[in-house]
Amino acid sequence: MTEIFSDSAYMIESLPEVWFGLVVFALGVYLLLDGFDFGLGILFAEADESDREVLLAAFGPLWKANEVWLVLFGTVLFAGFPAVYANILSRHYLLVFAILFALSLRGLGSKLREERDDEEWIRFWNVCFVAGSVASPFLLGVFVASWVLGEPSAIAIGPLVVGATVVALSIVLGAAFLGVKTRGKLRDHVTQRGRQATGVYVGMFVLTAITLFVRYPGLHDVLLSASTAGIVVATIASAIGSVLAASRERYHGTFLGAAGLAAAFVVFVGTLLYPAIDPAAGLSIRDAVVSPLPLNMTTIFAAIFLPIIVGYFLFLYSLFSGPATPEQSYS
């Protein structure tokens, strides 16, 4: 116990790096889980009324819990690296509020469209739901890229390309999720869209890499490193695996492939950043990390609660596993 609550040393020497890993992990889980929801919200745009009910039945029980991962990411960053939290949020002030606005539109749209029967009302909130589902991943991608690339302004070519890439990834994820959650024609259709989106995503990923190479000479070493090569291989392998599984109607395989794409993407984010954590302010992980006592303490909490949270999610997803049916909806 004494070394745990010691204020002179981290309980393990590399604890700051472990927390950096935790920040990237939380971001990745958020990207994966809410990616299902964003993609579902984008595919919602072209679905007919009865299919929309199915989509919302798949969305309903899970999205709130998925969105909490964004808060978890924020607070893990805050607890480990408060200066970085303050810097990146205040530097991109308007962008952060735009993200929150887009997320609100998405959340409210899905709930409020059910609250009245007239067509105009439903149409209005449908538009909000779709617009929020497109804008959220785009703006999140722009934000994360501005952070990682140390861009003072979010309106730069690098962040914008990454934003579009994250939208494509969301469609891949949403389609893979719906491949498991739907049946029949709807399933065939979303799987088809998923295959197309996977192709687009791989193209966007390559475009992102080229853009970074051309625009950010400082990243040349990272981009030409073995880890980047591994990420590219993992991306291509996941994409091929996902598309092949889809054509053989192995929907869980498609799902795993899509998750592999998301994992490769977020590892790429972490690789670009490391060992810095706030490039624009010139802060490394070691510069920005809190002192040993608070980090040791939050580590103990995280060690206890992260497995519990994983348990919650396994439970929640298995409880609502199987094809979604509109009758599940509460009201």
Place this chain on the structure above:
Amino acid sequence: MHASQPTSATDAVLAVLTTEIWPILAFLTPELASRIQFGWTITIHIIFAALSVGLAPFLVYFTVQEVRTGEQRYARLRKFWTKIFAIGFIMGTVTGIPMGFMFGTNFGAFSKTAGELIGGPLSFEAKMAFMMEAVFLGVLLFGRERVSGWFYALSSFMVALGAWLSAFWILVVNSWMQTPQGYEVVMEDGIPIAQLTDPMAAFFNPRFPWMYVHMQNAAVISVTLLIAGMAAYFVWKNRDSDVWKTALRATVVVLLVTSAFQAVHGDMYGRHVAETQPHKFAAMEAHYETGQADLHLIAIPTELESITDPRADNLYTISIPQLASFLAEGDPTAEITGLNDFEYESPPVAWVFWSFRIMVGLGFWFIALGAWGTYRLWRGGLADDDRLLKALMVSSPLGFVALITGWYVAEIGRQPWIIQDVLTTAEGVSPPVSGTEATLTLIAFVIGYVLLFGVFLHVLRRIIDEEASRHEVGIEEDEQPDSPGVIADD
């Protein structure tokens, strides 16, 4: 001049906005705009946060009773209030998530200084509480047919536990800012950093237990009044409603007990504030000159200025001499330091003074209302006393008013400090944020949350109308299990 003449309605509006409105708003410094934005956000958020905290125990009660007795009236109450809980939870999320991010966007310097102290508790809140609430709410809303009755009841308990734990960690953060301890300030690159030295002392700081008990009980009172008011409305519409008479009976007793407790607890809490934050206590009584302080039981403004600048000489007051001295120090002749004698600027006194009076006044009204209802319950005729039912209906939202004004006393009253005696709010604002940016988002939040709240009230009204129309057609037959109408229920 002719060139700039507005040519259309849109141009005219734009011209007014840029020449008339914008200069007025441009006086908003990043600090002031950030403070108003945070204050406004929490004004709306606290309604939904309190709704979660206060309603959760009632949901557990209805769900457990439903599972235990199998009675339909509890199922009805559970379904009705779960709908309201669900919409409230979404509103709470939409208004609450921005607040966590505003620590970084608007109060970045504060976040750097206090990060070691508040980052941990905020992450515990997300991991322990928010996550639990969100996951089990999914079960509560969509899983009634998928889990056993008892597991369903357990889920409602987990949601309640999540809501109460969430408030726990948030108030750990807030109370630490009011009575900070367990830290040591070191300078790093010219920035003061509060380093955590003793987590237990920091989390269980002197203010924490006062604040947690007072806040949670206030949330319960607010929701009790909300339920009582709605129950009164439905009973008034349909005297035979067994469902809503059940709710009415339970709530009047809860109201009496909780509001009486709140008065006693609040009195002791005031003494603690006088000890730890004397300038806040002085602002609550608009006490400017050091000396014995009277307690102004009732204060009526005699001129317009006494609203914006309340002072003993421009108010008509009914006061008890020296009582404030006695309450603060246990001695009627005790000297209470006046606002003029602090080394730093006073908080906005009018806000604190009037908020405190509204909160306390409403608190006494709630006790009276609870006593009246309990008396009627005891003597019979609770459902037939029209005047009582109407009083309950009118008072339905007032618990939230008391809660918001109480929060104003606590938060405006501690200004100019964001961390008492360590960092002022002005020093806590993010350096890179401009007044224009902060004003823009402030306007967006004001408009957005007004609309949001309007939508919430609209949805609430629809839920109420739907319930009322069930009464009108006399669907009160849920008790009979054989009735074919039951299947169509929801």
